[in-house]
Amino acid sequence: MSHVITATGLTVSRGPNRHRRTIIGPLSFTVSPGCISGVVGPSGAGKTTLIRAITGLQPHQGELVVLGRRAGHPANRGRIGYDPQEVAVHPGLSAREHCRYYGTLGHDSVPSREVIDELLEVLGLAEVAEVRTDGLSGGQRKRVSLACALISRAKLLVIDEPTVGLDPLTREHLWNHFRSLAAEGVTFLLSSHVLEEADRCDRVLMLRQGELIADETPTELRHRTGCPDLESAFLKLVRECSGSSGEGWKR
Ligand SMILES: Nc1ncnc2c1ncn2[C@@H]1O[C@H](COP(=O)(O)OP(=O)(O)OP(=O)(O)O)[C@@H](O)[C@H]1O
Structure with a gap:
Protein backbone atom coordinates (compact mmCIF):
# COMPACT_ATOMS: atom_id res chain seq x y z
CA MET A 1 0.00 0.00 0.00
CA SER A 2 1.25 3.52 -0.75
CA HIS A 3 2.54 5.80 1.96
CA VAL A 4 0.25 8.18 3.80
CA ILE A 5 2.99 10.82 3.99
CA THR A 6 6.01 11.19 1.71
CA GLY A 25 14.88 20.50 6.70
CA PRO A 26 15.70 19.35 4.27
CA LEU A 27 13.81 16.30 5.57
CA SER A 28 12.99 13.09 3.72
CA PHE A 29 10.85 10.36 5.25
CA THR A 30 7.73 8.28 4.70
CA VAL A 31 4.83 7.22 6.95
CA SER A 32 2.90 4.00 6.30
CA PRO A 33 -0.86 3.47 6.79
CA GLY A 34 -1.92 2.40 10.28
CA CYS A 35 1.42 3.45 11.78
CA ILE A 36 1.64 5.52 14.96
CA SER A 37 4.62 7.84 14.52
CA LEU A 57 -1.20 25.12 7.39
CA GLN A 58 2.50 25.86 7.02
CA PRO A 59 3.95 26.88 3.62
CA HIS A 60 7.00 24.80 2.73
CA GLN A 61 9.53 24.07 0.04
CA GLY A 62 10.36 20.63 -1.34
CA GLU A 63 7.92 17.80 -1.89
CA LEU A 64 5.32 16.85 0.68
CA VAL A 65 2.62 14.40 -0.38
CA VAL A 66 -0.14 13.62 2.14
CA LEU A 67 -2.84 11.05 1.41
CA GLY A 68 -1.84 11.05 -2.23
CA ARG A 69 -2.03 14.83 -2.71
CA ARG A 70 0.33 17.72 -2.13
CA ALA A 71 0.08 19.02 1.44
CA GLY A 72 -2.52 21.76 1.68
CA HIS A 73 -4.62 20.43 -1.21
CA PRO A 74 -8.27 21.37 -0.52
CA ALA A 75 -9.35 17.75 -1.03
CA ASN A 76 -7.37 16.80 2.08
CA ARG A 77 -9.34 19.07 4.41
CA GLY A 78 -11.86 16.49 5.58
CA ARG A 79 -9.30 13.69 5.50
CA ILE A 80 -6.94 14.96 8.20
CA GLY A 81 -7.96 15.35 11.84
CA TYR A 82 -5.75 17.94 13.54
CA ASP A 83 -5.57 18.79 17.22
CA PRO A 84 -3.25 21.77 17.68
CA GLN A 85 -1.18 22.49 20.76
CA GLU A 86 -3.45 25.40 21.68
CA VAL A 87 -6.90 24.39 22.86
CA ALA A 88 -9.35 24.97 20.01
CA VAL A 89 -12.90 24.77 21.36
CA HIS A 90 -16.03 26.89 21.22
CA PRO A 91 -16.87 28.31 24.67
CA GLY A 92 -20.63 28.04 24.19
CA LEU A 93 -20.76 24.37 23.17
CA SER A 94 -20.56 21.24 25.29
CA ALA A 95 -18.21 18.30 24.72
CA ARG A 96 -21.09 16.33 23.19
CA GLU A 97 -22.02 19.19 20.86
CA HIS A 98 -18.38 19.46 19.72
CA CYS A 99 -18.38 15.72 18.93
CA ARG A 100 -21.63 15.96 16.99
CA TYR A 101 -20.38 18.97 15.00
CA TYR A 102 -16.85 17.76 14.23
CA GLY A 103 -18.03 14.20 13.68
CA THR A 104 -20.41 15.39 10.97
CA LEU A 105 -18.01 17.67 9.04
CA GLY A 106 -17.35 16.08 5.65
CA HIS A 107 -19.85 13.26 6.31
CA ASP A 108 -23.54 12.70 5.59
CA SER A 109 -24.40 11.47 9.06
CA VAL A 110 -23.88 12.41 12.71
CA PRO A 111 -21.80 9.87 14.68
CA SER A 112 -24.05 7.62 16.76
CA ARG A 113 -24.66 8.40 20.42
CA GLU A 114 -22.79 5.18 21.32
CA VAL A 115 -19.69 6.25 19.40
CA ILE A 116 -19.70 9.69 21.04
CA ASP A 117 -20.34 8.21 24.49
CA GLU A 118 -17.47 5.77 24.06
CA LEU A 119 -15.05 8.54 23.07
CA LEU A 120 -16.15 10.81 25.92
CA GLU A 121 -15.66 7.88 28.30
CA VAL A 122 -12.16 7.23 26.93
CA LEU A 123 -11.27 10.87 27.47
CA GLY A 124 -12.76 11.01 30.97
CA LEU A 125 -15.37 13.54 29.84
CA ALA A 126 -18.54 11.47 30.33
CA GLU A 127 -19.49 13.24 33.57
CA VAL A 128 -19.21 16.69 31.99
CA ALA A 129 -20.48 15.80 28.50
CA GLU A 130 -23.31 18.35 28.59
CA VAL A 131 -21.38 21.21 30.25
CA ARG A 132 -20.41 24.21 28.07
CA THR A 133 -16.62 24.29 27.64
CA ASP A 134 -16.38 27.72 29.28
CA GLY A 135 -17.41 25.89 32.45
CA LEU A 136 -14.67 23.25 32.17
CA SER A 137 -11.12 23.14 33.49
CA GLY A 138 -8.16 23.77 31.17
CA GLY A 139 -7.34 20.05 31.07
CA GLN A 140 -10.94 19.15 30.27
CA ARG A 141 -11.03 21.73 27.46
CA LYS A 142 -7.83 20.24 26.01
CA ARG A 143 -9.53 16.82 26.00
CA VAL A 144 -12.59 18.26 24.21
CA SER A 145 -10.20 19.66 21.60
CA LEU A 146 -8.67 16.19 21.23
CA ALA A 147 -12.16 14.65 20.93
CA CYS A 148 -12.85 16.90 17.92
CA ALA A 149 -9.92 15.30 16.05
CA LEU A 150 -10.67 11.74 17.19
CA ILE A 151 -14.35 11.89 16.22
CA SER A 152 -13.54 13.13 12.72
CA ARG A 153 -13.28 9.66 11.11
CA ALA A 154 -10.20 11.04 9.32
CA LYS A 155 -7.66 8.73 7.69
CA LEU A 156 -4.79 10.69 9.21
CA LEU A 157 -4.81 12.10 12.74
CA VAL A 158 -2.19 14.71 13.53
CA ILE A 159 -2.07 15.55 17.21
CA ASP A 160 0.25 18.01 18.91
CA GLU A 161 1.10 16.88 22.45
CA PRO A 162 -1.87 14.48 22.86
CA THR A 163 -1.44 13.49 26.47
CA VAL A 164 -0.14 16.67 28.12
CA GLY A 165 -1.89 17.05 31.47
CA LEU A 166 -3.64 13.67 31.33
CA ASP A 167 -3.68 11.40 34.37
CA PRO A 168 -2.09 7.96 33.86
CA LEU A 169 -5.43 6.11 33.64
CA THR A 170 -6.86 8.43 30.96
CA ARG A 171 -3.54 8.24 29.11
CA GLU A 172 -3.82 4.44 29.13
CA HIS A 173 -7.41 4.56 27.83
CA LEU A 174 -6.39 7.01 25.14
CA TRP A 175 -3.51 4.85 23.95
CA ASN A 176 -5.83 1.83 23.74
CA HIS A 177 -8.15 3.97 21.63
CA PHE A 178 -5.26 5.04 19.36
CA ARG A 179 -4.27 1.41 18.96
CA SER A 180 -7.78 0.26 17.99
CA LEU A 181 -8.10 3.07 15.42
CA ALA A 182 -4.64 2.25 14.04
CA ALA A 183 -5.72 -1.41 13.69
CA GLU A 184 -8.56 -0.11 11.47
CA GLY A 185 -5.98 1.65 9.28
CA VAL A 186 -5.97 5.15 10.77
CA THR A 187 -2.49 6.70 10.68
CA PHE A 188 -1.23 8.82 13.56
CA LEU A 189 1.38 11.51 13.77
CA LEU A 190 1.83 12.59 17.38
CA SER A 191 4.20 15.27 18.51
CA SER A 192 5.58 14.96 21.99
CA HIS A 193 8.46 15.99 24.15
CA VAL A 194 7.63 13.20 26.62
CA LEU A 195 9.85 10.26 25.91
CA GLU A 196 7.70 7.64 27.62
CA GLU A 197 5.14 8.61 25.02
CA ALA A 198 7.58 8.07 22.18
CA ASP A 199 8.25 4.58 23.50
CA ARG A 200 4.62 3.66 22.83
CA CYS A 201 4.85 4.67 19.18
CA ASP A 202 5.56 2.25 16.34
CA ARG A 203 8.17 4.61 15.14
CA VAL A 204 10.04 7.69 16.25
CA LEU A 205 10.98 10.70 14.14
CA MET A 206 13.40 12.70 16.22
CA LEU A 207 14.14 16.29 15.36
CA ARG A 208 16.98 18.41 16.60
CA GLN A 209 17.29 21.99 15.36
CA GLY A 210 15.08 21.11 12.40
CA GLU A 211 17.08 18.06 11.37
CA LEU A 212 15.97 14.45 11.54
CA ILE A 213 18.44 12.60 13.74
CA ALA A 214 16.42 9.40 14.19
CA ASP A 215 13.76 7.64 12.12
CA GLU A 216 13.27 4.13 13.47
CA THR A 217 11.35 2.00 15.96
CA PRO A 218 11.97 2.60 19.67
CA THR A 219 13.60 -0.85 19.88
CA GLU A 220 15.94 -0.08 16.98
CA LEU A 221 16.82 3.24 18.57
CA ARG A 222 17.71 1.62 21.90
CA HIS A 223 19.72 -1.02 20.09
CA ARG A 224 21.59 1.49 17.90
CA THR A 225 22.55 3.70 20.81
CA GLY A 226 23.13 0.88 23.30
CA CYS A 227 20.96 2.76 25.80
CA PRO A 228 18.38 1.08 28.06
CA ASP A 229 15.69 3.72 27.58
CA LEU A 230 14.69 6.35 25.06
CA GLU A 231 15.57 9.26 27.27
CA SER A 232 19.23 8.26 27.49
CA ALA A 233 19.19 7.21 23.81
CA PHE A 234 17.95 10.62 22.74
CA LEU A 235 20.36 12.48 25.00
CA LYS A 236 23.20 10.43 23.58
CA LEU A 237 22.16 11.25 20.02
CA VAL A 238 21.78 14.94 20.80
CA ARG A 239 25.22 15.03 22.39
CA GLU A 240 26.76 13.16 19.47
CA CYS A 241 25.17 15.58 17.01
CA SER A 242 26.07 18.75 18.87
CA GLY A 243 29.01 17.82 21.02
CA SER A 244 27.03 19.56 23.74
CA SER A 245 25.32 18.56 26.95
CA GLY A 246 21.99 17.99 25.29
CA GLU A 247 20.53 20.92 27.15
CA GLY A 248 17.25 22.19 25.86
CA TRP A 249 15.48 18.89 26.23
CA LYS A 250 12.39 19.55 28.27
CA ARG A 251 10.24 17.04 30.05
N1 LIG B 1 6.32 32.73 13.31
C1 LIG B 1 7.60 32.37 13.41
N2 LIG B 1 8.56 33.07 12.80
C2 LIG B 1 9.85 32.71 12.88
N3 LIG B 1 10.29 31.64 13.58
C3 LIG B 1 9.37 30.91 14.22
C4 LIG B 1 7.98 31.22 14.18
N4 LIG B 1 7.33 30.28 14.90
C5 LIG B 1 8.25 29.44 15.39
N5 LIG B 1 9.48 29.82 14.98
C6 LIG B 1 10.75 29.16 15.31
O1 LIG B 1 10.73 27.88 14.72
C7 LIG B 1 11.45 26.96 15.53
C8 LIG B 1 10.62 25.70 15.69
O2 LIG B 1 9.43 26.02 16.39
P1 LIG B 1 8.35 24.89 16.69
O3 LIG B 1 7.20 25.56 17.37
O4 LIG B 1 8.08 24.14 15.45
O5 LIG B 1 9.14 23.96 17.71
P2 LIG B 1 8.62 22.79 18.64
O6 LIG B 1 9.61 21.69 18.48
O7 LIG B 1 7.20 22.47 18.32
O8 LIG B 1 8.75 23.45 20.09
P3 LIG B 1 7.89 23.22 21.44
O9 LIG B 1 8.19 21.82 21.90
O10 LIG B 1 8.46 24.25 22.37
O11 LIG B 1 6.45 23.44 21.10
C9 LIG B 1 11.78 27.67 16.83
O12 LIG B 1 13.14 28.04 16.79
C10 LIG B 1 10.91 28.90 16.80
O13 LIG B 1 11.56 29.98 17.43
Missing part, protein backbone atom coordinates in the same frame (compact mmCIF):
# COMPACT_ATOMS: atom_id res chain seq x y z
CA ALA A 7 8.42 14.04 2.38
CA THR A 8 11.31 14.61 -0.01
CA GLY A 9 13.64 17.49 0.69
CA LEU A 10 10.97 19.16 2.83
CA THR A 11 12.13 22.55 4.10
CA VAL A 12 10.38 25.32 6.02
CA SER A 13 11.87 28.80 6.29
CA ARG A 14 10.34 31.51 8.44
CA GLY A 15 10.83 35.09 9.45
CA PRO A 16 10.96 38.42 7.60
CA ASN A 17 13.21 38.58 4.51
CA ARG A 18 16.47 39.80 6.09
CA HIS A 19 16.08 37.48 9.07
CA ARG A 20 14.64 34.53 7.20
CA ARG A 21 16.05 31.26 8.45
CA THR A 22 15.54 27.57 7.85
CA ILE A 23 13.40 26.12 10.64
CA ILE A 24 13.29 22.51 9.43
CA GLY A 38 5.93 10.05 17.26
CA VAL A 39 7.61 13.33 16.33
CA VAL A 40 9.90 14.10 19.24
CA GLY A 41 12.64 16.54 20.05
CA PRO A 42 13.66 19.35 22.36
CA SER A 43 11.68 22.57 22.58
CA GLY A 44 12.09 24.60 19.41
CA ALA A 45 13.30 21.59 17.37
CA GLY A 46 10.53 22.11 14.80
CA LYS A 47 7.90 19.53 15.79
CA THR A 48 4.92 21.89 15.48
CA THR A 49 6.33 23.39 12.27
CA LEU A 50 6.59 19.91 10.74
CA ILE A 51 3.09 18.81 11.68
CA ARG A 52 1.61 22.13 10.54
CA ALA A 53 3.30 21.61 7.15
CA ILE A 54 1.72 18.16 6.94
CA THR A 55 -1.74 19.52 7.72
CA GLY A 56 -1.24 22.15 5.01
Whole structure:
Protein backbone atom coordinates (compact mmCIF):
# COMPACT_ATOMS: atom_id res chain seq x y z
CA MET A 1 0.00 0.00 0.00
CA SER A 2 1.25 3.52 -0.75
CA HIS A 3 2.54 5.80 1.96
CA VAL A 4 0.25 8.18 3.80
CA ILE A 5 2.99 10.82 3.99
CA THR A 6 6.01 11.19 1.71
CA ALA A 7 8.42 14.04 2.38
CA THR A 8 11.31 14.61 -0.01
CA GLY A 9 13.64 17.49 0.69
CA LEU A 10 10.97 19.16 2.83
CA THR A 11 12.13 22.55 4.10
CA VAL A 12 10.38 25.32 6.02
CA SER A 13 11.87 28.80 6.29
CA ARG A 14 10.34 31.51 8.44
CA GLY A 15 10.83 35.09 9.45
CA PRO A 16 10.96 38.42 7.60
CA ASN A 17 13.21 38.58 4.51
CA ARG A 18 16.47 39.80 6.09
CA HIS A 19 16.08 37.48 9.07
CA ARG A 20 14.64 34.53 7.20
CA ARG A 21 16.05 31.26 8.45
CA THR A 22 15.54 27.57 7.85
CA ILE A 23 13.40 26.12 10.64
CA ILE A 24 13.29 22.51 9.43
CA GLY A 25 14.88 20.50 6.70
CA PRO A 26 15.70 19.35 4.27
CA LEU A 27 13.81 16.30 5.57
CA SER A 28 12.99 13.09 3.72
CA PHE A 29 10.85 10.36 5.25
CA THR A 30 7.73 8.28 4.70
CA VAL A 31 4.83 7.22 6.95
CA SER A 32 2.90 4.00 6.30
CA PRO A 33 -0.86 3.47 6.79
CA GLY A 34 -1.92 2.40 10.28
CA CYS A 35 1.42 3.45 11.78
CA ILE A 36 1.64 5.52 14.96
CA SER A 37 4.62 7.84 14.52
CA GLY A 38 5.93 10.05 17.26
CA VAL A 39 7.61 13.33 16.33
CA VAL A 40 9.90 14.10 19.24
CA GLY A 41 12.64 16.54 20.05
CA PRO A 42 13.66 19.35 22.36
CA SER A 43 11.68 22.57 22.58
CA GLY A 44 12.09 24.60 19.41
CA ALA A 45 13.30 21.59 17.37
CA GLY A 46 10.53 22.11 14.80
CA LYS A 47 7.90 19.53 15.79
CA THR A 48 4.92 21.89 15.48
CA THR A 49 6.33 23.39 12.27
CA LEU A 50 6.59 19.91 10.74
CA ILE A 51 3.09 18.81 11.68
CA ARG A 52 1.61 22.13 10.54
CA ALA A 53 3.30 21.61 7.15
CA ILE A 54 1.72 18.16 6.94
CA THR A 55 -1.74 19.52 7.72
CA GLY A 56 -1.24 22.15 5.01
CA LEU A 57 -1.20 25.12 7.39
CA GLN A 58 2.50 25.86 7.02
CA PRO A 59 3.95 26.88 3.62
CA HIS A 60 7.00 24.80 2.73
CA GLN A 61 9.53 24.07 0.04
CA GLY A 62 10.36 20.63 -1.34
CA GLU A 63 7.92 17.80 -1.89
CA LEU A 64 5.32 16.85 0.68
CA VAL A 65 2.62 14.40 -0.38
CA VAL A 66 -0.14 13.62 2.14
CA LEU A 67 -2.84 11.05 1.41
CA GLY A 68 -1.84 11.05 -2.23
CA ARG A 69 -2.03 14.83 -2.71
CA ARG A 70 0.33 17.72 -2.13
CA ALA A 71 0.08 19.02 1.44
CA GLY A 72 -2.52 21.76 1.68
CA HIS A 73 -4.62 20.43 -1.21
CA PRO A 74 -8.27 21.37 -0.52
CA ALA A 75 -9.35 17.75 -1.03
CA ASN A 76 -7.37 16.80 2.08
CA ARG A 77 -9.34 19.07 4.41
CA GLY A 78 -11.86 16.49 5.58
CA ARG A 79 -9.30 13.69 5.50
CA ILE A 80 -6.94 14.96 8.20
CA GLY A 81 -7.96 15.35 11.84
CA TYR A 82 -5.75 17.94 13.54
CA ASP A 83 -5.57 18.79 17.22
CA PRO A 84 -3.25 21.77 17.68
CA GLN A 85 -1.18 22.49 20.76
CA GLU A 86 -3.45 25.40 21.68
CA VAL A 87 -6.90 24.39 22.86
CA ALA A 88 -9.35 24.97 20.01
CA VAL A 89 -12.90 24.77 21.36
CA HIS A 90 -16.03 26.89 21.22
CA PRO A 91 -16.87 28.31 24.67
CA GLY A 92 -20.63 28.04 24.19
CA LEU A 93 -20.76 24.37 23.17
CA SER A 94 -20.56 21.24 25.29
CA ALA A 95 -18.21 18.30 24.72
CA ARG A 96 -21.09 16.33 23.19
CA GLU A 97 -22.02 19.19 20.86
CA HIS A 98 -18.38 19.46 19.72
CA CYS A 99 -18.38 15.72 18.93
CA ARG A 100 -21.63 15.96 16.99
CA TYR A 101 -20.38 18.97 15.00
CA TYR A 102 -16.85 17.76 14.23
CA GLY A 103 -18.03 14.20 13.68
CA THR A 104 -20.41 15.39 10.97
CA LEU A 105 -18.01 17.67 9.04
CA GLY A 106 -17.35 16.08 5.65
CA HIS A 107 -19.85 13.26 6.31
CA ASP A 108 -23.54 12.70 5.59
CA SER A 109 -24.40 11.47 9.06
CA VAL A 110 -23.88 12.41 12.71
CA PRO A 111 -21.80 9.87 14.68
CA SER A 112 -24.05 7.62 16.76
CA ARG A 113 -24.66 8.40 20.42
CA GLU A 114 -22.79 5.18 21.32
CA VAL A 115 -19.69 6.25 19.40
CA ILE A 116 -19.70 9.69 21.04
CA ASP A 117 -20.34 8.21 24.49
CA GLU A 118 -17.47 5.77 24.06
CA LEU A 119 -15.05 8.54 23.07
CA LEU A 120 -16.15 10.81 25.92
CA GLU A 121 -15.66 7.88 28.30
CA VAL A 122 -12.16 7.23 26.93
CA LEU A 123 -11.27 10.87 27.47
CA GLY A 124 -12.76 11.01 30.97
CA LEU A 125 -15.37 13.54 29.84
CA ALA A 126 -18.54 11.47 30.33
CA GLU A 127 -19.49 13.24 33.57
CA VAL A 128 -19.21 16.69 31.99
CA ALA A 129 -20.48 15.80 28.50
CA GLU A 130 -23.31 18.35 28.59
CA VAL A 131 -21.38 21.21 30.25
CA ARG A 132 -20.41 24.21 28.07
CA THR A 133 -16.62 24.29 27.64
CA ASP A 134 -16.38 27.72 29.28
CA GLY A 135 -17.41 25.89 32.45
CA LEU A 136 -14.67 23.25 32.17
CA SER A 137 -11.12 23.14 33.49
CA GLY A 138 -8.16 23.77 31.17
CA GLY A 139 -7.34 20.05 31.07
CA GLN A 140 -10.94 19.15 30.27
CA ARG A 141 -11.03 21.73 27.46
CA LYS A 142 -7.83 20.24 26.01
CA ARG A 143 -9.53 16.82 26.00
CA VAL A 144 -12.59 18.26 24.21
CA SER A 145 -10.20 19.66 21.60
CA LEU A 146 -8.67 16.19 21.23
CA ALA A 147 -12.16 14.65 20.93
CA CYS A 148 -12.85 16.90 17.92
CA ALA A 149 -9.92 15.30 16.05
CA LEU A 150 -10.67 11.74 17.19
CA ILE A 151 -14.35 11.89 16.22
CA SER A 152 -13.54 13.13 12.72
CA ARG A 153 -13.28 9.66 11.11
CA ALA A 154 -10.20 11.04 9.32
CA LYS A 155 -7.66 8.73 7.69
CA LEU A 156 -4.79 10.69 9.21
CA LEU A 157 -4.81 12.10 12.74
CA VAL A 158 -2.19 14.71 13.53
CA ILE A 159 -2.07 15.55 17.21
CA ASP A 160 0.25 18.01 18.91
CA GLU A 161 1.10 16.88 22.45
CA PRO A 162 -1.87 14.48 22.86
CA THR A 163 -1.44 13.49 26.47
CA VAL A 164 -0.14 16.67 28.12
CA GLY A 165 -1.89 17.05 31.47
CA LEU A 166 -3.64 13.67 31.33
CA ASP A 167 -3.68 11.40 34.37
CA PRO A 168 -2.09 7.96 33.86
CA LEU A 169 -5.43 6.11 33.64
CA THR A 170 -6.86 8.43 30.96
CA ARG A 171 -3.54 8.24 29.11
CA GLU A 172 -3.82 4.44 29.13
CA HIS A 173 -7.41 4.56 27.83
CA LEU A 174 -6.39 7.01 25.14
CA TRP A 175 -3.51 4.85 23.95
CA ASN A 176 -5.83 1.83 23.74
CA HIS A 177 -8.15 3.97 21.63
CA PHE A 178 -5.26 5.04 19.36
CA ARG A 179 -4.27 1.41 18.96
CA SER A 180 -7.78 0.26 17.99
CA LEU A 181 -8.10 3.07 15.42
CA ALA A 182 -4.64 2.25 14.04
CA ALA A 183 -5.72 -1.41 13.69
CA GLU A 184 -8.56 -0.11 11.47
CA GLY A 185 -5.98 1.65 9.28
CA VAL A 186 -5.97 5.15 10.77
CA THR A 187 -2.49 6.70 10.68
CA PHE A 188 -1.23 8.82 13.56
CA LEU A 189 1.38 11.51 13.77
CA LEU A 190 1.83 12.59 17.38
CA SER A 191 4.20 15.27 18.51
CA SER A 192 5.58 14.96 21.99
CA HIS A 193 8.46 15.99 24.15
CA VAL A 194 7.63 13.20 26.62
CA LEU A 195 9.85 10.26 25.91
CA GLU A 196 7.70 7.64 27.62
CA GLU A 197 5.14 8.61 25.02
CA ALA A 198 7.58 8.07 22.18
CA ASP A 199 8.25 4.58 23.50
CA ARG A 200 4.62 3.66 22.83
CA CYS A 201 4.85 4.67 19.18
CA ASP A 202 5.56 2.25 16.34
CA ARG A 203 8.17 4.61 15.14
CA VAL A 204 10.04 7.69 16.25
CA LEU A 205 10.98 10.70 14.14
CA MET A 206 13.40 12.70 16.22
CA LEU A 207 14.14 16.29 15.36
CA ARG A 208 16.98 18.41 16.60
CA GLN A 209 17.29 21.99 15.36
CA GLY A 210 15.08 21.11 12.40
CA GLU A 211 17.08 18.06 11.37
CA LEU A 212 15.97 14.45 11.54
CA ILE A 213 18.44 12.60 13.74
CA ALA A 214 16.42 9.40 14.19
CA ASP A 215 13.76 7.64 12.12
CA GLU A 216 13.27 4.13 13.47
CA THR A 217 11.35 2.00 15.96
CA PRO A 218 11.97 2.60 19.67
CA THR A 219 13.60 -0.85 19.88
CA GLU A 220 15.94 -0.08 16.98
CA LEU A 221 16.82 3.24 18.57
CA ARG A 222 17.71 1.62 21.90
CA HIS A 223 19.72 -1.02 20.09
CA ARG A 224 21.59 1.49 17.90
CA THR A 225 22.55 3.70 20.81
CA GLY A 226 23.13 0.88 23.30
CA CYS A 227 20.96 2.76 25.80
CA PRO A 228 18.38 1.08 28.06
CA ASP A 229 15.69 3.72 27.58
CA LEU A 230 14.69 6.35 25.06
CA GLU A 231 15.57 9.26 27.27
CA SER A 232 19.23 8.26 27.49
CA ALA A 233 19.19 7.21 23.81
CA PHE A 234 17.95 10.62 22.74
CA LEU A 235 20.36 12.48 25.00
CA LYS A 236 23.20 10.43 23.58
CA LEU A 237 22.16 11.25 20.02
CA VAL A 238 21.78 14.94 20.80
CA ARG A 239 25.22 15.03 22.39
CA GLU A 240 26.76 13.16 19.47
CA CYS A 241 25.17 15.58 17.01
CA SER A 242 26.07 18.75 18.87
CA GLY A 243 29.01 17.82 21.02
CA SER A 244 27.03 19.56 23.74
CA SER A 245 25.32 18.56 26.95
CA GLY A 246 21.99 17.99 25.29
CA GLU A 247 20.53 20.92 27.15
CA GLY A 248 17.25 22.19 25.86
CA TRP A 249 15.48 18.89 26.23
CA LYS A 250 12.39 19.55 28.27
CA ARG A 251 10.24 17.04 30.05
N1 LIG B 1 6.32 32.73 13.31
C1 LIG B 1 7.60 32.37 13.41
N2 LIG B 1 8.56 33.07 12.80
C2 LIG B 1 9.85 32.71 12.88
N3 LIG B 1 10.29 31.64 13.58
C3 LIG B 1 9.37 30.91 14.22
C4 LIG B 1 7.98 31.22 14.18
N4 LIG B 1 7.33 30.28 14.90
C5 LIG B 1 8.25 29.44 15.39
N5 LIG B 1 9.48 29.82 14.98
C6 LIG B 1 10.75 29.16 15.31
O1 LIG B 1 10.73 27.88 14.72
C7 LIG B 1 11.45 26.96 15.53
C8 LIG B 1 10.62 25.70 15.69
O2 LIG B 1 9.43 26.02 16.39
P1 LIG B 1 8.35 24.89 16.69
O3 LIG B 1 7.20 25.56 17.37
O4 LIG B 1 8.08 24.14 15.45
O5 LIG B 1 9.14 23.96 17.71
P2 LIG B 1 8.62 22.79 18.64
O6 LIG B 1 9.61 21.69 18.48
O7 LIG B 1 7.20 22.47 18.32
O8 LIG B 1 8.75 23.45 20.09
P3 LIG B 1 7.89 23.22 21.44
O9 LIG B 1 8.19 21.82 21.90
O10 LIG B 1 8.46 24.25 22.37
O11 LIG B 1 6.45 23.44 21.10
C9 LIG B 1 11.78 27.67 16.83
O12 LIG B 1 13.14 28.04 16.79
C10 LIG B 1 10.91 28.90 16.80
O13 LIG B 1 11.56 29.98 17.43
